[in-house]
Amino acid sequence: MTDHWFDDAAGPVVRPYAMTRGRTTSGSRKDAPFDLIALVIAEEPGGAEPAAADSGPHGDLYADTSLAPEHIDIVERCRRGPQSVAELAVALDLPVGVVRVLLGDLVEDEWVRVTRPVPPAELPDENILREVIDGLRAL
Amino acid sequence: MVFGRSRRGPAGRPPAEPLTLKILVAGGFGVGKTTLVGAVSEIRPLHTEEELTEAGRPFDDTGGVETKSTTTVAMDFGRITIHEQLALYLFGTPGQHRFWFLWDELARGALGAVVLVDTRRLRDSFAAVDYFERRGIPFVVAVNRFEDAERHDLETVREALDLDPGVPVLDCDARSRTSASEVLVSVVEHAQRTVVRGAEAATAAGGRPAGEDRPAEEGQPAAGARAQHSASAR
Numbered sequence: 001m002t003d004h005w006f007d008d009a010a011g012p013v014v015r016p017y018a019m020t021r022g023r024t025t026s027g028s029r030k031d032a033p034f035d036l037i038a039l040v041i042a043e044e045p046g047g048a049e050p051a052a053a054d055s056g057p058h059g060d061l062y063a064d065t066s067l068a069p070e071h072i073d074i075v076e077r078c079r080r081g082p083q084s085v086a087e088l089a090v091a092l093d094l095p096v097g098v099v100r101v102l103l104g105d106l107v108e109d110e111w112v113r114v115t116r117p118v119p120p121a122e123l124p125d126e127n128i129l130r131e132v133i134d135g136l137r138a139l
Numbered sequence: 140m141v142f143g144r145s146r147r148g149p150a151g152r153p154p155a156e157p158l159t160l161k162i163l164v165a166g167g168f169g170v171g172k173t174t175l176v177g178a179v180s181e182i183r184p185l186h187t188e189e190e191l192t193e194a195g196r197p198f199d200d201t202g203g204v205e206t207k208s209t210t211t212v213a214m215d216f217g218r219i220t221i222h223e224q225l226a227l228y229l230f231g232t233p234g235q236h237r238f239w240f241l242w243d244e245l246a247r248g249a250l251g252a253v254v255l256v257d258t259r260r261l262r263d264s265f266a267a268v269d270y271f272e273r274r275g276i277p278f279v280v281a282v283n284r285f286e287d288a289e290r291h292d293l294e295t296v297r298e299a300l301d302l303d304p305g306v307p308v309l310d311c312d313a314r315s316r317t318s319a320s321e322v323l324v325s326v327v328e329h330a331q332r333t334v335v336r337g338a339e340a341a342t343a344a345g346g347r348p349a350g351e352d353r354p355a356e357e358g359q360p361a362a363g364a365r366a367q368h369s370a371s372a373r
Contacts, residue, residue, distance in 0.1 A: 117158075
């Protein structure tokens with residue numbers, strides 16, 4: 001790698017960020033970054049029928065030229081069901097940082113919304129932990 | 140993954156959103172974290188990339204370069220679906236000191252943690268124990284039974300790690316689904332007790348003897364602790 005203008009330290013990080021056009025943060029991210037276990041939920045398409053799911057608040061998902069294929073991949077996955085930020089990173093085989101930037105774009109354009117996970121100290125009741133224990137025992 | 144609930148609520152917002160929880164699996168290198176996560180969930184590597192901070196520098200061959208560098212880190216990541224509305228995520232955290240910076244994000248909002256130990260290399264778990272104690276994150280110590288390891292009784296392990304009496308210490312076989320899930324159950328049960336105790340302490344306003352092992356300030360960066368870890372590792 002010595003005859004290249006970049007060195008090994010650049011590692012595999014550079015290429016994934018090409019799909020964020022070099023950005024490491026997204027415009028819409030004013031507060032803390034999306035938590036790894038925050039759920040990404042597709043915003044309701046304009047139409048009521050799932051068949052009409054191509055249309056979002058700003059029209060056709062596939063006609064939006066500002067979206068990269070990875071943006072579209074994320075929206076498609078989330079339309080099948082909520083996905084955690086970590087799961088999306090794994091599914092797209094992208095570093096979490098890249099996924100966060102892409103999600104920031106999608107939130108800004110209202111294709112998806114990202115939930116804030118409930119801190120365990122604020123869990124509404126103990127039944128949830130009981131359910132977790134029962135679920136684990138049933139594995 | 141199937142979340143089958145109706146997605147049509149008023150203004151597109153369903154009444155209840157699925158709940159997600161996370162448990163961290165920490166411990167020294169090669170102690171069986173990947174095995175444990177894999178025993179109870181479908182495991183996949185999660186890639187994250189971070190700027191190396193002061194704490195990481197002595198361990199990365201950056202040759203005295205003063206600019207920050209970035210590194211990619213792979214973590215073990217598993218998901219256990221409790222039911223449609225409730226998922227538990229497991230994160231196997233890199234055990235090396237140079238990855239402390241990752242822990243702060245992972246630890247935020249964690250239900251609890253497992254510190255997996257190998258009795259032949261108990262020292263490798265000191266840093267993790269220390270970290271969770273300082274941050275007030277409920278954790279259990281699980282002794283992974285390697286066949287060629289000398290068997291220590293659990294009280295010896297507790298003493299060697301200087302654990303608070305409330306911290307559960309248990310044996311496990313990280314390869315076994317039953318054993319691994321029992322470890323996770325003990326984390327949840329311990330977290331449950333901690334949450335209840337925390338609520339009581341909040342109303343009683345202090346007077347709890349175990350008070351000193353709580354972090355001084357929630358949300359304060361663990362820079363001090365981290366510096367200490369890296370200093371002790373040099």
